[in-house]
Amino acid sequence: METLELTQEEQFQARIDADVRIEPKDWMPDAYRKTLIRQISQHAHSELVGMLPEGNWITRAPSLKRKSILLAKVQDEAGHGLYLYSAAETLGASRDQMLADLHSGKAKYSSIFNYPTLSWADMGCVGWLVDGAAILNQVPLCRTSYGPYARAMVRVCKEESFHQRQGFEIMQTLCEGSPEQKAMAQEGLNRWWWPTLMMFGPKDSESPNTAQSMNWRIKRFTNDELRQKFVDMMVPQAEFLGLTVPDPNLKWNEAKQGYDFGDVDWEEFWNVVKGNGMCNKERLQARVQAHEEGAWVREAALAHAEKRKQREAVAA
Amino acid sequence: MMTDSTMPAQAPAAAPSETQAQLFPFVLQLADTSLILAHRLSEWCGHGPILEQDLAMANIALDFLGEARSYYQYAAELEGKGRTEDDLAYLRSAVEYRNPLLVEQPNGDFAVTIVRQFIYDCFHYHLLLQLKSGPDAQLAAIAEKSVKEAAYHIKWSSEWVIRLGDGTEESRRRVEKAIGNLWRYSGELTTPSATEQALQAAGLVPDYAAIQQQMAAHIARVFEEATLAVPEGVFMQKGGKDGRHTEHLGYLLAELQYMQRTYPGLEW
Numbered sequence: 132m133e134t135l136e137l138t139q140e141e142q143f144q145a146r147i148d149a150d151v152r153i154e155p156k157d158w159m160p161d162a163y164r165k166t167l168i169r170q171i172s173q174h175a176h177s178e179l180v181g182m183l184p185e186g187n188w189i190t191r192a193p194s195l196k197r198k199s200i201l202l203a204k205v206q207d208e209a210g211h212g213l214y215l216y217s218a219a220e221t222l223g224a225s226r227d228q229m230l231a232d233l234h235s236g237k238a239k240y241s242s243i244f245n246y247p248t249l250s251w252a253d254m255g256c257v258g259w260l261v262d263g264a265a266i267l268n269q270v271p272l273c274r275t276s277y278g279p280y281a282r283a284m285v286r287v288c289k290e291e292s293f294h295q296r297q298g299f300e301i302m303q304t305l306c307e308g309s310p311e312q313k314a315m316a317q318e319g320l321n322r323w324w325w326p327t328l329m330m331f332g333p334k335d336s337e338s339p340n341t342a343q344s345m346n347w348r349i350k351r352f353t354n355d356e357l358r359q360k361f362v363d364m365m366v367p368q369a370e371f372l373g374l375t376v377p378d379p380n381l382k383w384n385e386a387k388q389g390y391d392f393g394d395v396d397w398e399e400f401w402n403v404v405k406g407n408g409m410c411n412k413e414r415l416q417a418r419v420q421a422h423e424e425g426a427w428v429r430e431a432a433l434a435h436a437e438k439r440k441q442r443e444a445v446a447a
Numbered sequence: 448m449m450t451d452s453t454m455p456a457q458a459p460a461a462a463p464s465e466t467q468a469q470l471f472p473f474v475l476q477l478a479d480t481s482l483i484l485a486h487r488l489s490e491w492c493g494h495g496p497i498l499e500q501d502l503a504m505a506n507i508a509l510d511f512l513g514e515a516r517s518y519y520q521y522a523a524e525l526e527g528k529g530r531t532e533d534d535l536a537y538l539r540s541a542v543e544y545r546n547p548l549l550v551e552q553p554n555g556d557f558a559v560t561i562v563r564q565f566i567y568d569c570f571h572y573h574l575l576l577q578l579k580s581g582p583d584a585q586l587a588a589i590a591e592k593s594v595k596e597a598a599y600h601i602k603w604s605s606e607w608v609i610r611l612g613d614g615t616e617e618s619r620r621r622v623e624k625a626i627g628n629l630w631r632y633s634g635e636l637t638t639p640s641a642t643e644q645a646l647q648a649a650g651l652v653p654d655y656a657a658i659q660q661q662m663a664a665h666i667a668r669v670f671e672e673a674t675l676a677v678p679e680g681v682f683m684q685k686g687g688k689d690g691r692h693t694e695h696l697g698y699l700l701a702e703l704q705y706m707q708r709t710y711p712g713l714e715w
């Protein structure tokens with residue numbers, strides 16, 4: 132009976148290799164738990180902070196239809212944040228602690244949200260490119276090894292395709308519109324193209340955690356694989372829109388049946404990660420401010436619930 | 448989650464009758480009111496005190512936005528001059544807007560937003576109950592759909608008034624201050640403008656006396672549970688329904704209308 136000789140850790144890995152979902156009550160290695168908490172909370176924070184750049188245009192959306200679509204989209208992101216915080220809570224993390232880590236700068240969120248949204252075309256670019264990149268990152272996570280995370284991702288991914296579609300529609304309307312609108316679309320693409328390529332993270336050669344994460348099946352493709360997929364998916368869409376991808380080295384490679392493309396500005400990437408993006412300070416400040424200014428509301432809700440409980444106890 | 452609220456209302460096939468056409472300013476007033484309140488609520492998006500409440504406010508904003516669109520589309524039809532919902536929302540100036548003063552008041556802290564919402568919900572819910580069995584089929588259809596949402600809104604804002612009133616000392620102080628500041632805008636809701644009076648006389652708009660009583664009863668119940676006092680003898684401001692607004696509306700519209708004013712006549 133060989134299985135009896137397997138260590139707990141080996142049994143765990145065997146379940147993962149057999150694509151059996153790990154559930155909250157199952158034994159798991161500490162490092163797996165920690166890595167997942169980090170990954171899921173980072174993802175939750177990204178949903179939360181990600182509300183800000185698009186939230187920036189809700190009050191200025193150019194038509195009532197666009198306004199309601201954008202508001203619904205940003206509301207979805209809040210919902211994603213909720214699912215993900217709940218998934219992380221099943222691993223023993225508390226929402227308060229996760230938020231405290233976000234506010235102190237200890238926890239990260241996706242750097243893309245540290246770029247400013249400067250024109251209406253940015254609502255198109257964010258939906259089309261940023262949500263598009265998020266979909267590529269997230270669809271494989273619907274099959275990730277940790278059950279609650281995988282289930283949260285299934286719900287998230289259902290809504291993401293609508294997000295991307297609304298972004299693409301904004302771009303398409305601009306591109307079919309006046310010269311001014313078309314220029315707005317191109318200017319947006321110029322600013323968002325490279326930052327979205329950065330969303331897939333550092334090059335594989337500089338991503339030391341990838342191998343372990345792939346073993347645990349909490350990551351299913353490498354950063355470079357996903358980046359390549361993204362470029363291959365987006366370039367034809369940009370062509371369809373009549374827009375120029377701002378990369379002089381972009382070229383179809385018949386042999387690999389994919390595009391060759393230029394190198395990301397990694398210095399910019401690390402700079403934004405370190406907090407030197409255009410909006411790092413504003414984004415974090417906005418979150419901290421909302422949290423601090425909401426403290427009395429949360430306290431009131433707790434105090435009232437407590438009073439109620441006591442009154443009910445007396446009445447019972 | 449979003450398709451419902453962005454769906455335009457079904458347009459009736461026939462051209463509006465003369466009686467119906469008289470409803471235009473009233474429907475426009477309802478549209479403006481829902482839009483301005485939706486806009487204010489949407490300003491919270493991403494900045495709420497608790498993620499769950501961020502979602503709730505966005506959800507309520509979406510309901511009001513959907514309702515506003517239904518009214519604007521109907522108003523455009525009643526007017527019959529080829530204007531669209533967006534023309535009506537984006538290309539009218541502050542003096543042409545017909546919303547009551549209450550809904551344009553700035554968000555302030557969460558207590559201000561809640562009190563503003565609560566007062567309006569009390570009116571809105573009871574108004575929709577009347578409109579839904581009113582003589583105009585299209586307005587009745589919009590009200591029928593919206594009253595379900597309004598029932599949720601009034602529950603949400605009532606519960607928050609109770610929590611804040613009967614919560615901590617700070618929340619009580621803040622909610623009392625908000626009531627002190629906003630109460631003067633509550634009277635306008637049920638004080639008919641000349642336009643409303645004419646429509647009420649024609650039986651097209653419900654009588655506000657009954658709605659005022661229902662509102663007062665609900666407010667009294669909620670305030671009692673919240674251990675809050677209903678203000679008395681407050682001088683009531685009005686004018687919004689006649690286009691005389693507070694200074695806040697101009698800034699709101701500058702933001703709301705920015706794109707349409709900067710790039711006139713384009714599709715988005």
Ligand SMILES: [Fe+2]
Nearest residue numbers: 178207208211
């Ligand atoms: Fe999301």
Ligand SMILES: [Fe+2]
Nearest residue numbers: 208262291294
């Ligand atoms: Fe999204």
Ligand SMILES: [Fe+2]
Nearest residue numbers: 506507510596
């Ligand atoms: Fe709703």
